[in-house]
Amino acid sequence: MKAVQWYAPRKMRLIEIERPSPKPQEALIRVASVGICGSDLHYYREGRIGTQQVLTEPVILGHEYAGIVEAVGAEADPALLGKRVAVEPGIPCLACESCATGHYNVCRKMFFPGGPGANGAFCEYMTVHAAFCFPIPDTMSLQEAAMIEPAAVAVHAVELAQLAPGETVAVFGLGPIGLLTAQVAKFSGARTLYGADLLEYRLEAGRRFGVDAAFSARTQDPVAEILAATNGRGVDVAIDCTNASEGLGLAVQATRPAGRCVLVGISGEEWDPLPVSIARRRELSLRWCRRFCHNFPNTIALAASGRLDVRSLITHSFPLEETQAAFDLVAENRDNVLKASIDR
Ligand SMILES: [Zn+2]
Ligand SMILES: [Zn+2]
CATH class of the missing domain: 3.40.50.720 (NAD(P)-binding Rossmann-like Domain)
Structure with missing residues (x-):
């Protein structure tokens, strides 16, 4: 599959990598839309966020994404197959004190895509724990679904x-x-x-x-x-x-x-x-505020009801091949950009 890999400050390249296959609890998502986040911009420009999160090797960025479930692992809910979903990108360990006390968003063993040591969503397919896939209503576009992540924040x-x-x-x-x-x-x-x-x-x-x-x-x-x-x-x-x-x-x-x-x-x-x-x-x-915690269902409902307007924030859309151009646009606040997304 195609992916866009960051490899140095302000440098990205289109690469070909193997399509992932879902583990038993996971769903395979055909990525339809990925938003560019302010945190992606820090990695893009500086290769780091502070001194703790530093990119020391090439990585695929992107965590604000939505898509269609194309396959599920043996232990994942088969009802998800074919569903259009917003994805909660961070996968906590679900076993530590933070997770056990309801604060899974501050789990120290959180897996988070699109940062040091973990590839993200500027690619064609992602695998993710099926419990973190949230089906969206028919009235919501996949582009809007990718906005659920920042909206949940x-x-x-x-x-x-x-x-x-x-x-x-x-x-x-x-x-x-x-x-x-x-x-x-x-x-x-x-x-x-x-x-x-x-x-x-x-x-x-x-x-x-x-x-x-x-x-x-x-x-x-x-x-x-x-x-x-x-x-x-x-x-x-x-x-x-x-x-x-x-x-x-x-x-x-x-x-x-x-x-x-x-x-x-x-x-x-x-x-x-x-x-x-x-x-x-x-x-x-x-x-x-550390991202979100149990906020996806309500955020989807608010966006679907129209009370929370996520659609009007999406001002620019680019194909995967032009991901770097999209990053440059956002980094320079050109053309009155609010949210730019990579869509297919
Ligand atoms: Zn973000
Ligand atoms: Zn945990």
């Missing part, structure tokens, strides 16, 4: 924020994760939603997806604007969806005393600075 982030009806929310970073998070926060009860980003076209996108007041981090001071708009109080909840080290600090500064901050974005650094004095004096609660 947004659902988990708002869940971690413990958003109460009528609260005010700020979302820093209006890339795909920020735009999804803004939507989820809005229909989960946010009264007023503030957003910030460096790019003008993303501020416009934010307004389309429910942000009431969007501030430019390039020409304005988003923290000062949010504090002014809330009479100096700050928001109840701030969510950092940026890919920058400054994001969490901005979120902390914009949050009211005893408010909540959630960190979703990946700066790519091992350590990031934090305004600890502000966080302490306001007795803020800070939570970090």
Whole structure:
């Protein structure tokens, strides 16, 4: 089968590899759509995320994918055959303390495709534990199904924020994760939603997806604007969806005393600075979001109902052969790109 392999920063090549065959508990997925994630971009450009996750050999990236089940192993549910599925890509060990206590998303033995030591989905076929394949309704396209993965992150982030009806929310970073998070926060009860980003076209996108007041981090001071708009109080909840080290600090500064901050974005650094004095004096609660945990079924239902618009976020589509061109487009934020996907 064909696959696109990363082999050095900003370098990818089309290769031919053997098609995988499913183990007893697995399903064989004919990959139909794969989204490019911010974490893929860190690997693409820098070959690493922080100092712990480093690509030391060529690898196939990609973990936001959906496809059609073409075969199942002997112990997998045969009803999955032929089904169009969204795939939850990370496969936990299901035996450790984290897994046993319901926090499988932080399993230390998690298998995650498209990173160090594990090939991902920029290819024609994937095998995955059948329990992590989620059939989608007929009304949902496979391209939208691939968006369930980042959308589940947004659902988990708002869940971690413990958003109460009528609260005010700020979302820093209006890339795909920020735009999804803004939507989820809005229909989960946010009264007023503030957003910030460096790019003008993303501020416009934010307004389309429910942000009431969007501030430019390039020409304005988003923290000062949010504090002014809330009479100096700050928001109840701030969510950092940026890919920058400054994001969490901005979120902390914009949050009211005893408010909540959630960190979703990946700066790519091992350590990031934090305004600890502000966080302490306001007795803020800070939570970090690690992907998702039991969020796929609800996220699929929300997307299928139309309340969560994943479709409009997909601005670009490329064939597998042009994966590198797609990465370059996203890396340079060209052509007002939000989400680019590889489709077939
Ligand atoms: Zn991702
Ligand atoms: Zn585990």
